[in-house]
Amino acid sequence: MRVKRLVKDESKCIGCGKCEEVCSQAYFKEKNPEKSRVRVKGMEKWNKLTICTQCGACMEVCPTQALKRDKNGVVKLNKNDCVGCFMCVGFCPEDAMMQHDDEREPFKCIACGLCVDACPTGALKIIEY
Amino acid sequence: MRNKHKILMEYKYKPKALKHGYTDKMLYVNVGENKIEEKDIPEEVKEKFIGGKGYGMRYLWDAVNPDTKWDSEENEIVMSAGPIAGITQYPGTGKTLVCSISPMTDIPIDSNVGGYVGPYLKFSGWDGLEIQGKAKEDVIIVIDGIEGKITIETAPEEEIDGHLLGEQLTEMYAKDEHEKRQISVITAGTAAEHTRMGILNFSFYDIRRKVARLKQAGRGGLGTILRNKKVKGVVVKSKPVKGDLNNPFDQSIINKTGIKLHKEIANHDHEQNNMHKIGTAALIDTMIEFDLLPVHNFQYGTHKDAVKMGNKVFINKYLTQGMVDGCWYGCSLACAKAVDNFELKTGPYKGHKVVVDGPEYENAAGLGANCGIFNPETIIELNFYCDTYGIDTISYGTSTAFAMECFERGIINKEITGGLELKFGNEEASLKLIHQMSKGEGFGKVVGQGIHKMKEIFAEEHGADPEFLFDIGTEQKGLEYAEYVCKESLAQQGGFGFTNKGPQHDEAWLIVMDMVNNQIPTFEDKAEALHYYPMFRTWFGLLGLCKLPWNDIVPEENDKTDEPAKIPEHVQNYLDLYYGITGQTITPDDMVRQSEKVYNFQRVFNIRMGKGLRANDKSPYRMMGPVTKEEYESRQERYDTQLKEKIGVDPEGKTTEEKIKILREFRYDQYEQLTDAVYKRRGWSSNGVPTKEKLQDLGMDLPEVLEVIEKHL
Numbered sequence: 085m086r087v088k089r090l091v092k093d094e095s096k097c098i099g100c101g102k103c104e105e106v107c108s109q110a111y112f113k114e115k116n117p118e119k120s121r122v123r124v125k126g127m128e129k130w131n132k133l134t135i136c137t138q139c140g141a142c143m144e145v146c147p148t149q150a151l152k153r154d155k156n157g158v159v160k161l162n163k164n165d166c167v168g169c170f171m172c173v174g175f176c177p178e179d180a181m182m183q184h185d186d187e188r189e190p191f192k193c194i195a196c197g198l199c200v201d202a203c204p205t206g207a208l209k210i211i212e213y
Numbered sequence: 214m215r216n217k218h219k220i221l222m223e224y225k226y227k228p229k230a231l232k233h234g235y236t237d238k239m240l241y242v243n244v245g246e247n248k249i250e251e252k253d254i255p256e257e258v259k260e261k262f263i264g265g266k267g268y269g270m271r272y273l274w275d276a277v278n279p280d281t282k283w284d285s286e287e288n289e290i291v292m293s294a295g296p297i298a299g300i301t302q303y304p305g306t307g308k309t310l311v312c313s314i315s316p317m318t319d320i321p322i323d324s325n326v327g328g329y330v331g332p333y334l335k336f337s338g339w340d341g342l343e344i345q346g347k348a349k350e351d352v353i354i355v356i357d358g359i360e361g362k363i364t365i366e367t368a369p370e371e372e373i374d375g376h377l378l379g380e381q382l383t384e385m386y387a388k389d390e391h392e393k394r395q396i397s398v399i400t401a402g403t404a405a406e407h408t409r410m411g412i413l414n415f416s417f418y419d420i421r422r423k424v425a426r427l428k429q430a431g432r433g434g435l436g437t438i439l440r441n442k443k444v445k446g447v448v449v450k451s452k453p454v455k456g457d458l459n460n461p462f463d464q465s466i467i468n469k470t471g472i473k474l475h476k477e478i479a480n481h482d483h484e485q486n487n488m489h490k491i492g493t494a495a496l497i498d499t500m501i502e503f504d505l506l507p508v509h510n511f512q513y514g515t516h517k518d519a520v521k522m523g524n525k526v527f528i529n530k531y532l533t534q535g536m537v538d539g540c541w542y543g544c545s546l547a548c549a550k551a552v553d554n555f556e557l558k559t560g561p562y563k564g565h566k567v568v569v570d571g572p573e574y575e576n577a578a579g580l581g582a583n584c585g586i587f588n589p590e591t592i593i594e595l596n597f598y599c600d601t602y603g604i605d606t607i608s609y610g611t612s613t614a615f616a617m618e619c620f621e622r623g624i625i626n627k628e629i630t631g632g633l634e635l636k637f638g639n640e641e642a643s644l645k646l647i648h649q650m651s652k653g654e655g656f657g658k659v660v661g662q663g664i665h666k667m668k669e670i671f672a673e674e675h676g677a678d679p680e681f682l683f684d685i686g687t688e689q690k691g692l693e694y695a696e697y698v699c700k701e702s703l704a705q706q707g708g709f710g711f712t713n714k715g716p717q718h719d720e721a722w723l724i725v726m727d728m729v730n731n732q733i734p735t736f737e738d739k740a741e742a743l744h745y746y747p748m749f750r751t752w753f754g755l756l757g758l759c760k761l762p763w764n765d766i767v768p769e770e771n772d773k774t775d776e777p778a779k780i781p782e783h784v785q786n787y788l789d790l791y792y793g794i795t796g797q798t799i800t801p802d803d804m805v806r807q808s809e810k811v812y813n814f815q816r817v818f819n820i821r822m823g824k825g826l827r828a829n830d831k832s833p834y835r836m837m838g839p840v841t842k843e844e845y846e847s848r849q850e851r852y853d854t855q856l857k858e859k860i861g862v863d864p865e866g867k868t869t870e871e872k873i874k875i876l877r878e879f880r881y882d883q884y885e886q887l888t889d890a891v892y893k894r895r896g897w898s899s900n901g902v903p904t905k906e907k908l909q910d911l912g913m914d915l916p917e918v919l920e921v922i923e924k925h926l
Contacts, residue, residue, distance in 0.1 A: 174475020
């Protein structure tokens with residue numbers, strides 16, 4: 085199966101946070117980096133990007149199989165089946181399964197590409213493997 | 214099959230939503246009178262008894278009287294999950310505590326169990342469930358939390374064995390495959406009807422395996438009571454599970470605490486206990502290494518063949534890896550392992566390919582090593598049949614080991630066993646016994662009565678020496694010991710001996726701390742540990758929690774803390790969860806105090822029912838030291854050294870019998886000194902009775918409690 089996913093080039097990231105803004109605006113109707121599915125953190129020498137690789141580790145630990153791959157290989161959460169246990173958050177090797185206390189369920193990148201379009205430097209790309 | 218059900222009683226209700234972990238409602242079902250009622254749980258009961266086992270003991274006390282026996286009409290099965298149970302974010306938060314007057318001990322038993330029943334009862338509006346009375350024909354109780362309807366229905370055609378009935382009832386009450394996850398079922402099994410060691414199976418639907426899996430309220434014969442009441446099963450149907458159904462005071466702190474532990478488990482379980490790969494059977498190798506694995510009725514601590522049932526064998530060959538094996542949502546420790554596609558070789562289900570829940574450590578040690586059986590496939594087969602027939606693996610293993618030793622020593626013979634060559638290691642004989650228990654036939658029925666009754670039968674009917682039977686019969690208060698050799702750990706002898714319900718590993722497990730690490734050398738140290746740990750661990754039973762995520766995974770920096778054995782960071786996690794649910798800030802001392810209230814109440818309950826005094830806390834010598842010449846000589850160097858160094862007696866020139874006698878006197882004296890120290894620390898009289906001052910201090914000087922103790926002070 086092909087997998088559509090986000091890839092990053094941290095050397096190009098200027099830490100402007102446009103990716104976070106557009107993501108949280110699209111899915112939570114507010115500009116709040118803590119509700120973004122992609123995260124930027126300024127380190128001493130560079131900007132660190134946290135992105136989901138669609139590896140599927142979250143699917144393996146999900147007790148209700150609420151996390152499944154769609155036809156593009158993207159791992160998506162079915163909130164109806166989710167019991168909000170956050171095991172996926174704890175077991176994500178990339179720390180890219182997100183959680184916010186306003187939300188009962190976790191949330192994750194679905195490789196929609198909005199952040200790619202918003203990024204002024206090309207630090208983020210969507211690639212199909 | 215459902216068409217054959219006759220509705221004997223229907224009760225409609227509006228499920229009350231949870232607030233801060235409680236509904237404050239108790240559901241009362243009388244299957245004898247076909248009566249269903251709801252009770253408001255008074256604030257005072259909530260404050261003193263918290264929930265879970267606390268509620269179980271309080272409502273059981275009110276239901277019974279000092280003459281109540283396990284099979285009396287008024288005896289109740291009371292279950293309650295506790296206020297934290299049912300959160301989904303923190304591992305080990307789905308436990309139900311089940312209490313009743315036990316057919317093994319004649320005093321209150323409490324047994325904790327995973328599976329979805331407890332949380333589903335809460336989501337259906339009930340902090341607890343009381344089942345009283347005896348039905349005239351086989352019935353089931355159906356609690357539908359979606360429709361708000363409770364029924365008592367006849368169930369003439371359903372199977373009785375747990376693995377079949379669990380499936381049938383799940384299938385029957387779910388409208389489709391997806392809804393099966395919203396059903397949880399309680400069953401017993403056919404052998405629960407014929408033995409005293411019956412268990413309750415609590416189901417959880419495994420959506421990957423598509424099977425209703427079973428966890429067990431194993432100790433003390435609860436399944437025997439359920440079948441005596443002619444209840445085949447209990448079905449609870451809940452609305453879909455969400456992460457906030459407990460309506461906690463502060464969801465945020467629960468989320469943070471849960472995710473922190475998930476990460477800890479993700480990062481460290483593989484380098485610590487490997488629970489996600491092997492579950493509690495992870496203990497096997499450690500027990501072998503430290504000479505603690507019970508072999509041949511606790512005579513020895515290891516065996517040359519023990520490696521055949523070592524950790525790697527179960528991981529590599531039998532337990533399915535990579536599954537989500539939590540018995541409640543959010544348990545990333547995932548110890549509820551299973552063997553898939555196991556083809557049974559014996560019994561009524563011979564040739565069937567089944568899912569076997571386990572084997573857990575106790576099963577492997579009890580069904581296996583303690584009976585001299587080291588073949589993993591036989592252990593798995595016995596494990597399966599124990600569960601589906603509804604028998605406690607621990608009582609089965611320990612009782613069978615006792616019967617085997619009696620056979621080998623000529624106390625019983627083939628005439629008595631009905632032709633069974635009941636020698637250690639005879640796998641076929643053990644399997645025959647278990648199938649006999651299911652049918653209520655042959656010598657299986659005798660072993661199924663447990664060691665306490667077997668001792669009486671062997672002495673009265675077969676002329677056995679009662680004193681020797683007392684020495685090698687590893688039961689106390691009527692309950693069989695759990696599967697750990699504690700001869701070299703005085704603290705653990707007390708950990709088993711001074712328990713409320715009988716010798717199990719739920720209250721105190723101090724072997725490593727005491728024997729391996731020598732962290733509690735003096736009587737006072739041991740007494741402090743035998744105060745703190747049983748109280749701390751009781752707290753789990755009040756709140757609806759599993760102990761494993763407390764100490765089967767530890768934070769990376771735990772060794773650097775002041776008291777690594779207590780795992781301070783995890784204690785803080787529990788305080789945070791308690792605050793998150795209830796909004797009340799408590800300290801570690803408050804936890805102990807909450808437990809002490811219920812613990813002392815249960816101790817007085819024991820006294821009320823005729824046990825619970827010093828005489829009842831005595832230990833069979835097999836659990837304290839070498840009873841026989843063979844045992845002494847198998848560890849001669851160890852015991853000779855102790856004679857020299859601890860007692861100041863030169864072993865040279867003394868016969869083994871003489872040395873056994875000296876060691877025995879010394880060890881009994883140590884046990885008595887420990888008893889004094891522990892009773893003092895717990896605030897009990899030298900006869901083991903909670904003092905009036907202690908009860909007053911705890912706010913447990915209830916008139917009915919004082920009335921019981923006044924006769925003994």
